Amino acid sequence: MTGWAYDIRQAIVSAWRRPFFTALLVVALSAGIGAAVAMFSVLDAVVLRPLPYGDPQRLMWLWSIRADGTRTAFAIQELVDLRERETG
8 A cells, every 4th residue: 555545544544533533623624714714705805805986096084073172083964964054
């Protein structure tokens, strides 16, 4: 029997003799592969793919300056108020 065939046979026999260890090994490998795939999916969606906009260089953040001088995210209600003030 060749070297690699003997190694495969020994691995199968060893796995058959210790089913709990084999099951634990399969679960650990599955969890690791699943975590790696999930991480790559998030990385691909967030970092690697271009933004789904025609001209992404023109995107900008809107900030609101409160009376005490702190900067906060622009709320939708503030946008509605600005539109009403502009048209009204």
